[in-house]
Amino acid sequence: MVGAGVAGLSAACELSASGIRVAVHEATGHAGGRCRSFQDESLGALxxxxxxxxLSGNTSIQRFLALIGALDRLSGPVSARFPFLDLASGERWTVDLGNGRIPGRPFSRDGRVPGTRLADYAKSLRLLNASPGSSIDDVLSPCRRLHERFWKPVSIAVLNTEPERAAAVLMKPVLRETIGRGGRACRPLTATHGLSSAFADPAVDFLARSGAELNFRTRLRSIALNESGRVTALCFRDEEIQVGPDDRVILAVPARAAEDLIPNLRVPNEHRGIVNVHFRMSESVSWAPEDPPFLGLLGGTAEWLFWRDGIVSATVSACQGDVDGRRMAGAIWDDVRRSLDLGCNAAMMPPHRVIVERMATIAQTPEQVARRPGSDAGPPGVFLAGDWTDTCLPATIEGAVRSGRLAAELVAGSMDQVRMADPGGASAAT
Ligand SMILES: Cc1cc2nc3c(=O)[nH]c(=O)nc-3n(C[C@H](O)[C@H](O)[C@H](O)COP(=O)(O)OP(=O)(O)OC[C@H]3O[C@@H](n4cnc5c(N)ncnc54)[C@H](O)[C@@H]3O)c2cc1C
Structure with a gap:
């Protein structure tokens, strides 16, 4: 396994659980990739x-967490509630899809987003027939206020791409697997004690208990292929690991790294950034116990606020080009202050940490989606995993976990073929 982000961890755990010997090689000193936590000394917080x-309907995530014994690391409200605030008008509303098998409240007038009609919700079903070339705006603009006040913020969060260019087709499985299965599949969940304690740490523990070999600070530099194009060795800075005919490699690195390692591999080559600003609050944030610890924002710079253990975190998605997160922090603090009705002025910005992930995800436009390779697009003996591979899902944790499982299934399937041909042979996945 090369890469210990969520996709690599998912693949490694699936293979280990099925008794296949696994060695993981990760370039950095930690697991988790783009989904991780760390102690920030200046804020004194994780x-x-x-x-x-x-979302509770993310079945691949649920399966992965069950496997590694971490189902209790996510938490959220009992009902699918999504609170919003329009900073321009001051209006607040909550989209509440209930907790049943069908999405409930939009059918009652007082359960709808203010200013929307039942017909707007019916028009949203157009997403299910979205063509591969259409954008979110193409499909959902006719839903007018529902688009502005629900679909736009939600699709930016899910696709990390501006709605005028975001591929509507990627929202189809999201709709089917969450809203289509009712409020109980749409409950918003967050990592109670941070992302690493929910995903990376329990996965690493599981792998260690299963006897997998874990190597950190080992960056794969190149892959050696023989004349028939089959992988023969993995070349790291200090060592070269031979790959026998019965071994398999899963490359679970980001798209750009995979492109560098595999000549002529066609991958998505446009990305979008995400800016997060974490504020250390001097006063506690209070919210209704039935609500989740976040708020969707319209009409400001920040799009979502989350709070946990004295830290308020603001998110700005779908960023393009060179983003100056530090310059954005002032405007974002102003949004935080107004949203949470804090009794302080704009100049009183608390200690904060800006994190800009310039390549947070691939740009999820129709053109880029068409460049996603399948898990089997690598040279013989090499399989691909990562949120950028063709899972039909958006580039999210759910997509990454599923891509890892798909790659693991391909590896296990190809090893079964080897075992049938040579019942005594030993095989391993790197
Ligand atoms: C700021 C931010 C917010 C997000 N918000 C959400 C959200 O709300 N919900 C959601 O579901 N998803 C969200 N995502 C997306 C989610 O984090 C990703 O889809 C997921 O983490 C991708 O996992 P991955 O394993 O495919 O890739 P990565 O996490 O990138 O893992 C790849 C790993 O490969 C390693 N690597 C790279 N090159 C080499 C090499 N040559 N040799 C060895 N190792 C190598 C890297 O160090 C890394 O650990 C967000 C992402 C970001 C950045």
Whole structure:
């Protein structure tokens, strides 16, 4: 396994659980990749690289967490509630899809987003017939206020791409697997004690208990192929690991790294950034116990606020080009202050940490989606995993976990073929 982000961890755990010997090689000193936490000394707090939202209907995540014994590391409200504030008008509302098998409240007038009609919700079903070339705006603009006040913020959060260019087709499985299965599949979940304690740490523990070999600070430099194009060795700075005919490699690195390692591999080559600003608050944030610890924002710079253990974290997604997060911090603090009705002025910005993930995800436009390779697009013996591979899902944790499982299934399937041909042979996945 090369890469210990969520995709690599998911693949490694699936393979280990099925009794296949696994060795993991990760370039950095920690697991988790783009989904991790760390102790920020200046804030004196554990913070995430960026706030991540998960839905209870993300079945691959649930399966992965069950496997590694971490189902209790996510928490959220009992009902699918999404509170919003329009900073321009001061209006607040909560989209509440209930907790049943069908999405409830939009059918009652007082459960709808203010200014929307039942017909707007019916028009949203157009997403299910979205063509591969259409954008979110193409499909959902006719839903007018519902688009502005629900679909736009939600699609930016899910696709990390501006709605006028974001591929509507990627929202189809999201709709089917969450809203289509009712409020109980749409409950928003966050990592109670940080992303690493929910995903990376329990996965690493699981792998260690299963006897997997874990190597950190080992960056794969190149892959040696023989004349028939099959992988023969993995070349790291200090060592070269031979790959036998019965071994398999899963490359679970970001798209750009995979492109560098595999000549002629066509991958998505446009990205979008995400800015997170974490503020150390001097006063506690109070919210209704039935609400989740976040707020969707319209009409400001920040799009979502999350709070945990004295830290308020603001997110700005779909950033393009050179983003100056430090310059954005003032405007974002103003949004935080107004949203949470804090009794302080704009100049009283508390200690904060800006994190800019310039390549947070691939740009999820129709053109870029068409460049996603399948898990089997690598040279013989090499399989691909990562949120950028073709899972039909958006580039999210759910997509990354599923891509890892898909790659693991391909590896296990190809090893079964080897075992049938040579019942005594030993095989391993790197
Ligand atoms: C700020 C931010 C907010 C997000 N918000 C959400 C959200 O709310 N909900 C959601 O579901 N998703 C969200 N995402 C997306 C989610 O984090 C990613 O989809 C997911 O983490 C991708 O996992 P991955 O394993 O595919 O890739 P990565 O996490 O990038 O893992 C790849 C790993 O490979 C390693 N690597 C790279 N090159 C080499 C090499 N040559 N040799 C060895 N190792 C190498 C890297 O160090 C890394 O650990 C967010 C992402 C960001 C950045």
């Amino acid at each position: 913070i995430d690289n960026g706030s991540h939202l998960i």
